[in-house]
Amino acid sequence: MKLSKIRAAVALTAVAAMTVGVAACGSSSASGSSENDKTINFWDPYPQHKAGSDWDKLVQSCAPDGYTLKRQGVATADLINNLTTAVKADNAPDVAIIDNPSMPSAVDAGLITDVKDAGVNTDGFDENIEGPGVVDGTQYGVAFGTNALGLYYNPQVLEKAGVDISSIKDWDSLNEAIKKVVDSGAKGITFSGITGEEGVFQFEPWFWGANGDLSKPESQAAKDAQDLLAGWVKNGWAPKSVATDNQSASWDLFLTGEYGFAENGSWQAAAAQEKGFKSIPIPAKDGGVSNVPTGGEFATLPFHKKANADKTKAAANVINCLTSDDNLVKTNETLGYLAAKKDVRAKQVAENPLWEPWVDSVEKAEGRTTKVGLKYEDISATLSKNLQAALNS
Structure with a gap:
């Protein structure tokens, strides 16, 4: 204008x-x-x-x-x-x-x-x-x-479960790692799936990691990402509260030290360092680093x-x-x-070496509205509605 x-x-x-x-x-x-x-x-x-x-x-x-x-x-x-x-x-x-x-x-x-x-x-x-x-x-x-968003992990939990963080390259290897963590007696993964933009923000790395396109919010990529996150809940790998947890609430769960993994933001990096937690970029479905929203x-x-x-x-x-x-x-x-x-x-x-793990994610990040402009409001609402339905099914 x-x-x-x-x-x-x-x-x-x-x-x-x-x-x-x-x-x-x-x-x-x-x-x-x-x-x-x-x-x-x-x-x-x-x-x-x-x-x-x-x-x-x-x-x-x-x-x-x-x-x-x-x-x-x-x-x-x-x-x-x-x-x-x-x-x-x-x-x-x-x-x-x-x-x-x-x-x-x-x-x-x-x-x-x-x-x-x-x-x-x-x-x-x-x-x-x-x-x-x-x-x-x-x-x-x-x-x-x-x-940016990344995948935090608790090295002590992963070591006990026999998980090598370098083995996580894609969704399949991430699922294998989460299963090992849960089988070892720990809890799996936390994330925010709350209704609205906050939950969509955390959903988008998985959506884009499946080659999703925001102009097609009900594509197969969206379904694949919904199935991944909903599958964690159905398997008992993620808490049922993810459907209502905001990012702060899901982080508080991870801070208990009971979970192996957490999706959360770089703004938690300093707190994570104090706890001995580390992070890697969010993996794409078939390998590589997933795009995350700026x-x-x-x-x-x-x-x-x-x-x-x-x-x-x-x-x-x-x-x-x-x-x-x-x-x-x-x-x-x-x-x-x-x-x-x-x-x-x-x-x-x-x-400040604290930021080094986040560079790849930031340099691949996408603006949520860059390509779709004002349409993003409706797109976000659709993604949120479908994610809620999947998490609560």
Whole structure:
């Protein structure tokens, strides 16, 4: 969607009466005030990073000369709704960090603008990670980096079961390993199959590992992946609770030390290391590394009807600061992501070997919306419905 269309779309839906509601969740002064002209309002979906945290300090350090930066953490589930209200009232933040599956919807609703045109440096970033931020050839956001899904394992459990982790090359060898673990008296594998996008996120590596195509959510590949995961439950290798477990709940089960394997994210890597757990990439059905969905968020510039060119440039420079080569490692380490630039990622891995097992997965990762755009919402709903039916059959 071009900027002129965005302006038209937002103008048609602007509701001045919403201004009061926005004050509770965003900027406190009207966009035309002199105070607000020198304040960069910055929203992110990290309310867990409180004022004074490492993330908060890093963001604050990127305030341009002459500007004050006001950061607000907003829960992921609320951010798009709050941003929609703020854009309609022309009281939007100057920078908003948006979850990557929400990018096409944010563009379609006219909430965000062309970051490249505004002066954000988009050179050198990995196309696969940045894919969800590009809609109809226009880049509406920049991803700092990404998280990824992998297959964690408990070396003590596997050793007792006589499982050599290097033997796991495909689904058949993974199933053989899980069976050995269960036969040894331990528990098999945990994962999240909860209804909605969180469960779909964990399903997609298996779907793509069977050569699945998101444009065909009810293909044989989808059935093969459903049968694999549902088979673990039917065999007693995975707990029945996977149908309702989110990623945190399934990880808590793995932390008991009773399970051999767990599908979970790179954001758990530090906690896993403390426990002595390790990880490998998720295997594809017939061998090799399965593609996984890119995780993480995009730094965007929300739409303002009363645009201030100097302030827009300043907001763009905040993003440039956070994504500069000097800061990109720090930004990703603070958030627990791998950098979206190959050379910077290599530096990050060299400085923190914790990330080395995740490099292959990140470099093969796919954006969930990159190829299907707005259709992803319906596709995800279909995948979720069918997975739930399989897990509960």
